[in-house]
Amino acid sequence: MLRLTLQSPLKPPLLSSLFLLKPSFPTTNLVVNHPEPPPTTTGLSRILNFFLQNHTKGSTKLFKDNPFLKKIILELNSLEIEGIVEKLSVENYESTLEFFFLLRNDYAFKHSRVSHIVIAHILAKKQRFRALKFHLQHFVQQEGSGSAHSICELILCRFQKWDSNHVVWDVLASAYSRCQMVDDSLFVFAKMKDFNIQASIITYNNLLYSLRHTDNIWDVYGDIKASGINPSEYTNSILIDGLCKQFLMQKAVDFLRESEPCVVSFNTLMSSSCKMGSVDVAKSFFCMMFKCGLHPNVYSYNILIHGLSVAGAMEEALEFTDDMEKHGLEPNQVTYNVLAKGFHLLGMMNGVWKFVNEMLHKGINPDIFTCTMLICGYYNDEGIKVREDTRFHASDISDTMLLSSLCKSGRFDEALNLFHEIESSGHKPDPIMYSILIRGLCKRGLVEMAFQLYKDMLCCKRILPNIVAHRSILKSFCEKGYICEARVLFDALINCDLMDDVFLGNIMIDGYAKLGDIGEAVHVYELITGKGIMPTIVTFNSLIYGFCKARKLDDARKWVDTICAHGLIPSARTYTTLMDAYGEEGKMEAVFELLEEMKARGIEPTHVTYTVIIKCLCKRRQMHESVRILKGMLPDDFQPDEVFYNTIIKNLCEARDMKGASQLHKEMAVHKLQPSRVTYNIILNGLCTHGDLKDAEELFSTLQDVGLMKCDYTILIKAHCAKGSVDKAVVLFKKMIEKGFEISIRDYSAVINSCNRDRNSVFQLSSLMIKCGLDTDSNCG
């Protein structure tokens, strides 16, 4: 059994064992690219043909157990397989389907386009619409965006006369919409119009859905009306959803009035109202539903109960929960999670436990949302109490809670012990417990150990890690600079179809962006959007950060338009990132231009925005003028934060205005801001370089209680060296070593360099270096 101890974290090179991960993943669908051999006339395909002809139904089973035939398949290229598929399809649909999917799923065979379209026709003919839908989605994902043109061409050339032609066209247009390839979808629509093929309402709905963030919804809606087909209930609610997403609530309500109202439309309106903070409006929609003769469903109740819970109106939330049951609707996982969250927000742990308990009693297992609440530490230190509480004694949840508490307080030894104890008591290891440990270890920077656990659950225990585990590992890999390992994991998740949400993609994109590797960042972006995952504003903000980091500012700026094209609204973060980048390049006009642009869009600058602005201003101007300009810009209710102050204090120090700096330091208290170690470090540095060294020493000694950082020591040491007080420097240096800070050669040389080439001092420090440190090679950082 795997035993982990905190004393022996794995060294990074072992991470290369990650490459073993891929074959260990328990799912299929790993795409293997077969090298395409030149077309052969070896007769292999004739043998295969002969074989398939002689076994209609059940042929593939025979085929599966036949190593000889397997060998034949691997010898053939996709063109030869295509020939077989086509020929077979004339004689036997079922065999063709089995043959195709067996090759794809079990042999990871990459079929040709023609084969795919043949299969689509068979599925259409057999009216297996669900399978057809998935088949074509899979197909267009594989083909990627921009493929519509050539695929349409192919269908026109070779499939025009096939019976199910119109169905295939229709579902193809849907597939492109569902995979977020809107341009391709529109291309298919246009071709269909040329050939008088009527799109179904389902296909229109898919298109409408993928365009719901944009003005184009009305064009599509107009098209539907003009074509004479009846909009469905879905059509209306998608339209309402789109209008809500564009914050056009009034238009949404107007449309609801004119169209046939349905529960989903009301739910969408309620959800949007709650998100905008108006639970009352949501409640009035709820009442309106009854007046329209409609009955709220579980979604309706949950939306409302959530709205009330986050607003702190727990009594009312509970009333609606009762009401729900009176109307014959059972509260579900979501209901309980939402109620638990509400009580937690109020700090009423009894309430939380009441609902987690009720959930267990009803046989509803805590799901990923409950777990996220547990794992992400909503329940702080309650775990230990809970485990002692007899009501929860020996239940899985109490173990989970205890584990969570231990991880939260950094007691990993105890956490791991508990974990092994649970394991050896015959309990099946639980993915939630794993993810708690993995997340905890990652948070502490112990990603190597966390990954060991991750692999242990995956490879040894055959438990699929949950989203929390994936996220923690991926994020930590990125943060620690193991970008290649992160990518291998990411690709494995994609290939196993375990990547269905945008968050993992965002983490991966951000990882590349932070390194300035914008090429890969964009590549990952294309990868996830090709999978039909909708990018969010976070995706774009990270991409823009990446372009800025790569110093491609004009490209970065152009991506703001892409955000809008996706129906998303650029955020204050978007603009702040751009402004910071332009400021760094000294392009103040651009900074102010962006500020105007964001305000024009109704996006309020945040305290971060203003921090960036002051940072930029100070680069070019006198400090006092900069502050004056900034003061003119700040809104009355501006709430500065600690970093805002730190930035100004730092600039004041650099302008040698130590008096102003200490004044601002005092002012922080007025805003109830606690100066942090960073603040003190800035002031210390200021005093050392532009102020009185005595003041610096004084500050240094008072800081001893607050806790000193390594750079506090080095700053003062360097200052002493520069002033020629090497003795004082040496005393401090020894103290720093005593405190257990890791001292690198770089630290030594930095100090020695600041000795003004005074040979005596250099000698003194060098001997100290030989005496005290560098006896191991571990600190050559």
Next chain:
DNA sequence: CTAGGGTTAG
């Protein structure tokens, strides 16, 4: 098509 969480800037 509609509900619960998490990923980004100084």
